[in-house]
Amino acid sequence: MASGKSFLNVAFVYADMPGFRLSIGREKMPAVKEFLELLKKMEEVHILKNGDYTSNGGFENFERAAVIASWFQRNEDKVFATLIGVKLARLGALLVDGRKPNNESIHDTHLDLTNYSGLWAANNKIKLIE
Numbered sequence: 001m002a003s004g005k006s007f008l009n010v011a012f013v014y015a016d017m018p019g020f021r022l023s024i025g026r027e028k029m030p031a032v033k034e035f036l037e038l039l040k041k042m043e044e045v046h047i048l049k050n051g052d053y054t055s056n057g058g059f060e061n062f063e064r065a066a067v068i069a070s071w072f073q074r075n076e077d078k079v080f081a082t083l084i085g086v087k088l089a090r091l092g093a094l095l096v097d098g099r100k101p102n103n104e105s106i107h108d109t110h111l112d113l114t115n116y117s118g119l120w121a122a123n124n125k126i127k128l129i130e
Contacts, residue, residue, distance in 0.1 A: 048102040053090045055097055061089035076127065080120040087113050 053061040065085030069078040087109050094101055104112075 051099075052101045052103055053086070053093060055093040060093070061086050064089040064092070076123060077120075080116060080123070084113060084116050084120075087116070 065082045065088075068085035068088070069081045072078050072081050091106065091109055093099075094106060101109075
């Protein structure tokens, strides 16, 4: 560290590979079983939920929400618009293709939209004193 710079080299490999070890610098650290289990669970949840939020397997829901959020000036409005935008993108992905959701029902998504809209209205009433 004499140069004032520090470098951290981390190598990631699939958790289910025999003898998996995480390499940090020159030291070898044994993999933590509970962490690897968490990674596998995260993968399962991601695959299930991603199918509900996009029709093309990409980041379509985030892109759509970003467009909606860009219409607003106040940061709080952008946050509410983003949450609503993600839910609208989910509905678009599910309803256009006529797919059944893997997780929350379409009705639950409508309830989420109603709640976000109501909370946004309450926030504006308090903050903007309409």
